[in-house]
Amino acid sequence: EFQVVVEEMNIMTTIFLRYDNLKVYYPNSKLATLPIMNYYRSPDMGDAVDFSVNVATPPEKLALMKERLMHYLDNKKEHWYPGSMVVLRDIDDTNRLKISIWCRHTINFQDMGMRFDRRELILQEMMKILRDLDIEYRMLPLDINVRNAPPINSTRMPTTWALNF
Secondary structure: OOOOEEEEEOOOEEEEEOOOOOEEEEEHHHHOOOOOOOHHHOOEEEEEEEEEEEOOOOHHHHHHHHHHHHHHHHOOOOOEOOOOEEEEEEEEOOOEEEEEEEEEEEEEOOOHHHHHHHHHHHHHHHHHHHHHOOOOOOOOOOOOOOOOOOOOOOOOOOOOOOOOO
16 A cells, blocks of 8 residues: 555556656556545545443433533534534443544545544543543442352363362
8 A cells, every 4th residue: 555646547557656756557457456545535534432431420420521522522623523423322241331422524534643633632632521520430340259159060171170179
């Protein structure tokens, strides 16, 4: 994968101008089998940031978190188009609410560095909001008592295991 500029297109070949100004001739029959993306004409890119919070978080705090995240995105018109969404997507492992921020950049795929800079700003704002609202994610403790396990009466255990209970 590399970036080149089309210098000239003919019936049989396409001539690309590489970053070092070397002209590269490709047969069109070969190009027809390759995925080609035009970065400068690609549409503006969408993005998603997924995170989880404790399922016991009060609905009022979740609504306030969503409102503050939307306010942040709506006030960054130079970074994001209108129509961003913050959605509660799922419950994982019975103790985590999976939340997603969906937004659309005002840049396209040609500037990946800028994309990650903007994602970092969303993550920083998200962490600030979660801290301000005292919203945490923690795994719930799970007690397992193996002292009262039933005896093992199987002959399928490895021979190197000692049965000293």
